[in-house]
Amino acid sequence: MTAEQVTGTQGLIFNYLLIFEQGGEGRIGYSLPDCDVPEKNINNILPEDMVREEISGFPSLSEVDVVRHFTRLSQWNYAVDSGFYPLGSCTMKYNPKINEDVARLSGFSNIHPYQSEELSQGALQMMYELCEYLSEIGGMDRVSLQPAAGAHGELTGMMVIKAYLDSKGEKRHKVLIPDSAHGTNPASSSLCGYKVVEIKSNGRGLLDSDAVDKAMNEDVAAFMITNPNTLGLFEENILEITEIVHRKGGLVYCDGANLNALMGIARPGDMGVDVLHFNLHKTFSTPHGGGGPGAGPIGVKKGLIPFLPIPIIKKEQEIYKLNYDLPHSIGRVKAFYGNFGVLVRAYTYIRTMGAEGLRKASETAVLNANYIMSRLKSHYHLPYDRWCMHECVFSDKIQNKNGITTLDIAKALMDYGFHPPTIYFPLIVKGAIMIEPTETEGKDTLDSFIEAMKDIAIRAERGPDSIKKSPLKPKVGRLNETKAAREPDLRWKKS
Numbered sequence: 001m002t003a004e005q006v007t008g009t010q011g012l013i014f015n016y017l018l019i020f021e022q023g024g025e026g027r028i029g030y031s032l033p034d035c036d037v038p039e040k041n042i043n044n045i046l047p048e049d050m051v052r053e054e055i056s057g058f059p060s061l062s063e064v065d066v067v068r069h070f071t072r073l074s075q076w077n078y079a080v081d082s083g084f085y086p087l088g089s090c091t092m093k094y095n096p097k098i099n100e101d102v103a104r105l106s107g108f109s110n111i112h113p114y115q116s117e118e119l120s121q122g123a124l125q126m127m128y129e130l131c132e133y134l135s136e137i138g139g140m141d142r143v144s145l146q147p148a149a150g151a152h153g154e155l156t157g158m159m160v161i162k163a164y165l166d167s168k169g170e171k172r173h174k175v176l177i178p179d180s181a182h183g184t185n186p187a188s189s190s191l192c193g194y195k196v197v198e199i200k201s202n203g204r205g206l207l208d209s210d211a212v213d214k215a216m217n218e219d220v221a222a223f224m225i226t227n228p229n230t231l232g233l234f235e236e237n238i239l240e241i242t243e244i245v246h247r248k249g250g251l252v253y254c255d256g257a258n259l260n261a262l263m264g265i266a267r268p269g270d271m272g273v274d275v276l277h278f279n280l281h282k283t284f285s286t287p288h289g290g291g292g293p294g295a296g297p298i299g300v301k302k303g304l305i306p307f308l309p310i311p312i313i314k315k316e317q318e319i320y321k322l323n324y325d326l327p328h329s330i331g332r333v334k335a336f337y338g339n340f341g342v343l344v345r346a347y348t349y350i351r352t353m354g355a356e357g358l359r360k361a362s363e364t365a366v367l368n369a370n371y372i373m374s375r376l377k378s379h380y381h382l383p384y385d386r387w388c389m390h391e392c393v394f395s396d397k398i399q400n401k402n403g404i405t406t407l408d409i410a411k412a413l414m415d416y417g418f419h420p421p422t423i424y425f426p427l428i429v430k431g432a433i434m435i436e437p438t439e440t441e442g443k444d445t446l447d448s449f450i451e452a453m454k455d456i457a458i459r460a461e462r463g464p465d466s467i468k469k470s471p472l473k474p475k476v477g478r479l480n481e482t483k484a485a486r487e488p489d490l491r492w493k494k495s
């Protein structure tokens with residue numbers, strides 16, 4: 001496929017009025033049988049303050065109006081089910097539909113969290129086994145499934161670390177975080193009451209053990225590392241770094257968002273990591289985007305198990321139980337047992353892939369990223385020119401000479417039918433373009449993406465004009481991004 005052949009956002013997709021502007025007097029979208037009991041006035045049954053008044057402007061719509069409205073919204077959306085989604089650091093892999101089938105099994109979908117343990121054995125077994133699988137994949141001793149997302153896992157993990165250090169009477173109040181880290185890392189540490197100290201990466205995009213050694217002292221509770229880091233590079237000094245942190249009495253937290261590069265190949269737990277979070281909605285193929293729900297289980301090493309959130313699931317003579325008897329637990333971080341439906345999907349993914357399949361997924365993810373990196377480095381500046389892991393980071397340095405920025409490149413890609421990559425992150429690369437293809441994309445897709453990127457680079461060389469106006473094909477062109485988010489105006493205006 002050439003770039004021109006890629007189906008873009010043109011087609012039989014029309015503009016429509018807002019749902020509030022549609023419909024007509026008396027239209028209804030349901031039909032109910034005649035009432036066969038005496039009708040009562042709601043105002044006589046419910047207390048006054050519980051009866052809602054008429055909603056002004058509420059549209060009257062037929063069933064077909066409603067179905068078309070929501071179908072249209074789904075078509076206007078861009079999703080991993082509709083095309084390539086190379087958003088770096090987000091692992092937008094395809095979500096196998098068998099995950100959905102299993103999540104809909106009535107034994108999983110109709111269960112109630114207040115149901116007794118003996119009537120929930122299947123669900124508890126699933127959660128118990130998921131904990132075991134995640135422990136094995138991450139090299140950790142015990143897993144809690146409660147946190148609802150990666151950032152929530154970070155917070156939970158830091159709370160566990162704090163509770164552990166408090167129990168030893170330690171007064172450590174700082175956390176070391178590399179300058180390439182995701183913004184949630186310092187945010188989670190701060191929420192936990194820690195002062196964040198930034199560690200600079202070296203010229204190769206990696207952490208120097210000397211820098212860690214210098215910053216590591218008796219004030220430091222933990223080092224928060226991401227491996228592979230957000231440049232898509234493996235932290236080669238990880239063993240030395242974790243050794244230094246431990247020797248000086250601190251703990252190591254690993255942001256596991258990039259686990260898609262490592263599954264079945266290397267385990268953070270074997271690298272000296274004490275706490276690790278998993279992003280089930282990234283690495284383990286549960287849907288994400290649009291705010292969730294996700295799941296961010298944490299794994300910990302032995303000494304930290306007593307501090308995990310309650311309940312944890314245990315197995316006694318083939319019976320699964322919820323254990324609330326953890327006197328040092330930090331307590332609950334989420335209602336019930338986390339986002340259960342997401343856990344079922346991740347469990348299904350692990351079971352269908354198997355150990356070899358997971359390893360293959362990571363190997364292919366790394367291969368795909370290196371393929372894109374190798375083929376695009378003739379046209380785009382590659383700040384750290386070495387083999388990458390599951391994602392690669394370019395910059396707009398070359399195109400900048402012609403006044404083209406990373407934002408322009410991202411916008412232009414939309415005209416080729418591609419979702420833009422992550423841009424301007426990580427912060428340590430000026431004008432970063434962060435591409436994560438994942439293993440679920442075939443070579444034909446990667447090739448047409450590469451062609452599109454090259455085409456944009458060639459157009460950029462000829463002058464900025466045509467690119468500055470892009471995107472031209474989607475329903476809306478360039479919006480004022482701040483204003484569009486703060487004052488969304490979804491009305492269709494004829495231009």
Ligand SMILES: *Cc1c(COP(=O)(O)O)cnc(C)c1O
Binds near residue numbers: 089090152184257
């Ligand atoms: C996605 C991500 C997070 C946060 O995870 P959420 O599930 O979005 O809360 C943290 N760190 C890195 C490196 C990430 O990519």
